[in-house]
Amino acid sequence: MEIEEIVKNNIIIAKFLGVEIFNNDTKFNLPFGCKAAKKGNYDEWANADNNGFVLNVDFLEYHESWDALIPVIQKLKELKIEDGILVNDSAVTFVNELGKIKRHLIRMELEKTWLATVGFINWHNKIKNK
Known part of the structure; x- marks a missing residue:
């Protein structure tokens, strides 16, 4: 998979979580304690402010990190009818899409779990914006 597609899909996930993406989708704010981005010496590639770090997407x-992906899956599992998801025939799709994530998660297939998560979020955004 090309790096551009990886970055695009990771931005989809970050936006779903409410992460602020800015500067034409090239920068984001990483709050202190967040596990969504690579660990290491942040001072080498980030500017700290009071809310966390400003990083490249x-x-x-x-x-590539279960630590980053698992909180996303937990948020997906918390979606409820009030969130505008289960309307009309979308309940079946909701169950099927979550099932894809679960199957890959059980098999510890990180890339497939990540792709299924991106697919679910894309479906969620489409339903929510109807």
Whole structure:
């Protein structure tokens, strides 16, 4: 998979979580304690402010870190009818999409779990914006 597609999919996940993406989708704010981005010496590639760090989006690591991806899956599991998801025939799709994530998660297939998560979020955004 090309780096551009990885970054695009990670931005989709970050936006779903409410992460502020700015500067034409090239930068994001990483709050202190967040596990969405690569660990290391942040001072080498980030500018700290009172709310956390400002990072390049290519540092998002949902595609390569269970620590980053699991909180996303937990948020998906918490979606309820009030969130505008289960309307009309979408309940079946909701269950099917979550089932894809669960199957890959059980098999410890990180990339497939990540892709299924991106697919679910894309479906969620489409339903929510109807």
